[in-house]
Amino acid sequence: MVKRTAQDIRRGNRFDALRRVYAAPGAVSRQDIAAATGLSFATVANLVAELIEADVLVEAGYEDSGGGRPRARLAVNAGRGVLLGVDVAETAVQAQLFDLELRARHGLELPLPQGEVRPADVVDAIATAVEDLLTASDTPPSRVLGAGVSVPGAVEREDGVSVFSPYWSWREVPLRALLAERLAMPLYLDNPLKAATVAEMWFGAGRDIDDLVVVTLRGGVGAGIAIGGTLYRGATNNAGEWGHTCLVLDGRDCRCGKQGCVEAYVSTAGVARTVRELQPESALSHIRDGTATVDALARAAAEGDPVALEAVGRTARYLGVAVANLLNLFNPQALVIGGPTAERLGERLLSQTRRAAADHALPQSLRAVELRLSAVPDNPVTLGAATFALEGFLDDRKTFAPVKAGRRAARSRAAS
Ligand SMILES: [Zn+2]
Numbered sequence: 001m002v003k004r005t006a007q008d009i010r011r012g013n014r015f016d017a018l019r020r021v022y023a024a025p026g027a028v029s030r031q032d033i034a035a036a037t038g039l040s041f042a043t044v045a046n047l048v049a050e051l052i053e054a055d056v057l058v059e060a061g062y063e064d065s066g067g068g069r070p071r072a073r074l075a076v077n078a079g080r081g082v083l084l085g086v087d088v089a090e091t092a093v094q095a096q097l098f099d100l101e102l103r104a105r106h107g108l109e110l111p112l113p114q115g116e117v118r119p120a121d122v123v124d125a126i127a128t129a130v131e132d133l134l135t136a137s138d139t140p141p142s143r144v145l146g147a148g149v150s151v152p153g154a155v156e157r158e159d160g161v162s163v164f165s166p167y168w169s170w171r172e173v174p175l176r177a178l179l180a181e182r183l184a185m186p187l188y189l190d191n192p193l194k195a196a197t198v199a200e201m202w203f204g205a206g207r208d209i210d211d212l213v214v215v216t217l218r219g220g221v222g223a224g225i226a227i228g229g230t231l232y233r234g235a236t237n238n239a240g241e242w243g244h245t246c247l248v249l250d251g252r253d254c255r256c257g258k259q260g261c262v263e264a265y266v267s268t269a270g271v272a273r274t275v276r277e278l279q280p281e282s283a284l285s286h287i288r289d290g291t292a293t294v295d296a297l298a299r300a301a302a303e304g305d306p307v308a309l310e311a312v313g314r315t316a317r318y319l320g321v322a323v324a325n326l327l328n329l330f331n332p333q334a335l336v337i338g339g340p341t342a343e344r345l346g347e348r349l350l351s352q353t354r355r356a357a358a359d360h361a362l363p364q365s366l367r368a369v370e371l372r373l374s375a376v377p378d379n380p381v382t383l384g385a386a387t388f389a390l391e392g393f394l395d396d397r398k399t400f401a402p403v404k405a406g407r408r409a410a411r412s413r414a415a416s
Contacts, residue, residue: 011395013037018057022101023208025076031065076101078103080100083097083099083393084146085385086130086149086385088122088151089152090219093109094129094382095110096133102390104378105137108133122175123179145186145393146393148189148195148387152167153220155190160175160177160189161173190388193216193222194240195381195387196380196381198387199387200336200374201229210227211226211227211228211330213327213334213335214335215323218341219291221243243262244263251265265322266318267290271293271294271311274318284296284307294340316355323353324359327369328361334370334371335369335370335371338373338374342374354371
């Protein structure tokens with residue numbers, strides 16, 4: 001069993017404190033962080049001193065504390081450096097450059113080759129995208145604090161290995177080592193389920209709640225799970241593969257090799273198959289790929305097309321049952337549905353999913369939860385990947401060389 005060391009605890013507290021500043025930049029004092037996290041004021045003052053020392057936080061004015069000493073408001077030092085977030089999806093690589101406040105400054109998308117994609121193709125697309133972003137934003141590589149890369153499928157993050165990719169049948173590709181040959185910056189590898197969940201924890205529904213499930217609906221589907229404010233990874237970083245839990249016994253073939261998986265019904269390809277089953281003659285049944293089908297389906301449903309409405313309703317029923325299973329298993333305070341399919345089908349999908357989930361979840365689990373669409377702007381996966389880079393930077397011993405005891409004590413006194 002892995003023991004939590006004093007350093008782990010300090011690191012967890014540092015993330016926890018900083019998340020409060022990201023949630024309300026320029027409006028949070030040390031006292032607010034202590035109240036929100038349950039940490040002592042002295043602990044918060046120490047953490048903040050470290051973060052100011054590392055130039056991550058700055059004091060941004062004072063608030064009136066009603067007769068007492070004015071309290072300093074804290075903000076993130078946006079200009080401290082840049083972070084990169086990369087989302088490798090089935091057909092394209094999307095990359096964004098963020099300031100330290102995690103505001104997207106530049107972005108671009110590069111298509112991947114059609115058909116079988118080799119690791120070298122993905123490495124080249126990622127490296128090219130990052131180089132182009134740095135050029136476009138006139139950023140020297142020395143200003144990059146880190147780059148987070150999300151790749152679909154199973155990822156071994158410590159060693160930076162893409163263990164298995166469902167799209168391209170890769171196994172054990174040392175992606176981070178391959179990327180390091182092209183990019184001289186700290187690199188962090190994980191998958192879109194984890195990235196979307198971390199984005200939600202720092203910038204979405206998870207800002208004010210600790211028990212959260214984030215469902216991502218795209219070419220593949222899955223869930224990310226936050227328990228007590230911490231991303232749950234499982235023994236091999238494989239937790240959340242809800243897309244490959246069984247929804248229909250002896251059901252549709254899934255690309256994982258099994259039958260009846262959730263993904264076979266609510267992925268973009270699954271939705272396209274539902275349309276074809278409902279009405280093979282519909283124009284919607286003859287669209288080239290799943291993503292384009294979902295786009296067309298959203299437009300047709302908005303115009304009241306009966307096949308489209310029926311297909312959305314049936315998708316919501318599949319999704320609702322699978323969501324009810326998550327509610328019964330994890331009893332979260334919020335379940336967020338995100339990803340391109342949720343974005344396109346929006347409230348229409350959500351309201352019917354809610355009804356279907358209500359038919360299948362236990363009342364206690366249902367009452368506790370708020371089902372909502374993701375409110376993270378833009379692409380939660382690039383944002384989450386950049387957040388992994390932020391976490392890596394914050395974790396780096398070089399960033400947090402121990403502040404001299406005398407100086408820290410002086411800062412704490414000044415802060416109290
Ligand atoms: Zn499967």
